[in-house]
Every structure is written in C-alpha cells, then in structure tokens.
Amino acid sequence: MAHLALAERDLGPTEAVIFDKDGTLCHSQSYLLELAQARVSHALALTGGPQRLRPLLERISGIRGGQLDPAGATAVASRHDNVIAIASALCSEGCSWHQGRLWAGQALAAADAELAPRKWQRTPPTAGLAPLLRRLRSRGIRIAVLSNDLEASLEAFLNGHGLRSLVDVVRGSDAPPHKPDPQAALLLCRLLGCRPEATGLVGDAADDLQVAADAGLAWSLAYTGAWQPAPALSGSHGHLNDWSLLVAR
Numbered sequence: 567m568a569h570l571a572l573a574e575r576d577l578g579p580t581e582a583v584i585f586d587k588d589g590t591l592c593h594s595q596s597y598l599l600e601l602a603q604a605r606v607s608h609a610l611a612l613t614g615g616p617q618r619l620r621p622l623l624e625r626i627s628g629i630r631g632g633q634l635d636p637a638g639a640t641a642v643a644s645r646h647d648n649v650i651a652i653a654s655a656l657c658s659e660g661c662s663w664h665q666g667r668l669w670a671g672q673a674l675a676a677a678d679a680e681l682a683p684r685k686w687q688r689t690p691p692t693a694g695l696a697p698l699l700r701r702l703r704s705r706g707i708r709i710a711v712l713s714n715d716l717e718a719s720l721e722a723f724l725n726g727h728g729l730r731s732l733v734d735v736v737r738g739s740d741a742p743p744h745k746p747d748p749q750a751a752l753l754l755c756r757l758l759g760c761r762p763e764a765t766g767l768v769g770d771a772a773d774d775l776q777v778a779a780d781a782g783l784a785w786s787l788a789y790t791g792a793w794q795p796a797p798a799l800s801g802s803h804g805h806l807n808d809w810s811l812l813v814a815r
Contacts (some may be wrong), residue, residue, distance in 0.1 A: 697809070
C-alpha cells in the first residue's frame with residue numbers, strides 16, 4: 567500500500583484521498599464573491615427590501631470590505647445553510663418565515679441561473695492538480711471529491727478541465743449526508759471500498775478538517791494555496807500551498 571507524505575512528514579498508508587473542491591481543487595475566490603453579491607442583489611430585488619438590509623445580507627454571505635471571507639457562508643456553507651441565513655435576515659424586516667425562506671431560495675436560484683453555467687470556466691484548477699491526481703492513481707490510491715457545490719457543477723468542473731477520468735467518486739450537496747456531517751466522508755469510504763483509517767482528506771475550511779476528525783479518517787491536510795490572504799486553519803496534520811509537496815512513496 568502506498569504511503570503519502572507531506573514534505574518529510576509520513577502520513578501513513580493511504581488507500582484513498584477525499585478532496586474538497588472550491589478553494590482546494592480550484593481557484594474560486596473571485597467567482598464566489600460575484601455569486602455572493604448576486605445573491606444579495608436578487609434577495610433585495612425579490613423582496614423590495616430596503617437598501618439598509620444590504621450590509622446585513624453581505625455580512626451574512628461572508629462579504630467583508632468588498633472581499634469574500636474564506637470562512638464565510640458563501641465559501642464553506644451548504645446551499646441549505648445559505649438559504650436559512652439569508653431568510654433570517656429577510657425576516658428581520660417583518661415577513662413570515664415561510665415567505666423569507668421562499669424569497670431566499672428564489673434569490674439563490676436566480677444567482678445560479680445568472681452565473682452557474684460558466685462557473686467551471688471561471689474556476690480554474692489549482693496549479694499542479696492534474697499531475698498530483700495522476701501520481702496518486704499511479705500508486706493505486708483512489709480519489710473522491712466531497713463538496714457543498716451541486717453535483718452537476720462538480721461534474722462540469724471535472725469534465726471541463728479534463729479531470730473526470732482521474733476521480734473515482736463525486737458527491738455534492740444535492741442529497742444528504744453532506745458536509746459537515748461526518749457520515750458524508752464515511753459514505754465515500756464505502757463507495758470507494760476503502761477503510762476510513764486508511765483514507766485522508768484535503769480541504770480549505772475548518773468544516774473539512776472537522777469532518778475528517780469526526781469520521782475517524784487517517785489524516786487531514788489544510789490547503790491554503792487558493793485564497794488571498796490564506797485562511798487560518800488549525801486541527802490538521804499539516805498545511806500545504808503547493809501540490810508538489812504531497813508525495814506518494
């Protein structure tokens with residue numbers, strides 16, 4: 567069985583690696599900022615809400631000083647959680663929960679219709695990704711993607727950039743379990759036919775690292791090469807910003 571190592575640190579025998587997508591497999595910071603801004607604008611347009619709501623909606627969506635927070639809701643939370651967050655803000659103006667949730671869902675759908683068809687073109691793979699995936703597969707290591715993005719978007723990214731043949735299993739947020747439920751990682755292990763104690767996970771968010779810990783995976787790594795500034799993350803077995811640092815032995 568292959569061993570993976572980060573620089574000189576041995577991560578142990580590894581049967582499979584689970585990767586997050588946005589901010590890990592691809593550069594998505596500018597796209598996600600545009601998406602967050604579109605969600606806010608559509609929410610205000612649908613509700614006829616006062617412009618004084620915009621700063622609150624932006625904060626809830628993770629927009630800070632015109633930039634996207636890598637730990638904010640748009641960057642790391644599920645679609646469902648983003649709907650709930652925006653609905654809560656809309657309800658602060660006095661609408662019913664039913665109406666606020668309906669408007670929030672419509673705002674996300676409108677933003678997707680505006681931007682999602684070209685997402686894969688706007689989110690290029692992180693440098694050195696394809697060679698890394700080939701190295702892992704050449705050593706018999708299976709590869710999965712676990713993301714809070716929709717599965718159709720994951721498939722479009724992988725197919726659009728010629729990566730789909732290098733990935734064994736893809737799981738989006740369309741159906742539970744999904745992040746941050748550790749069962750999402752355990753389900754992938756079963757689909758891959760690999761043991762959790764011989765599976766690693768690489769992601770760019772605290773939820774990714776927590777999923778790995780709660781699922782009892784062998785190791786997790788914090789990827790910091792796709793954000794400026796890099797996210798501050800703890801609780802992993804190491805940090806990397808260059809895929810060449812992750813080697814198979």
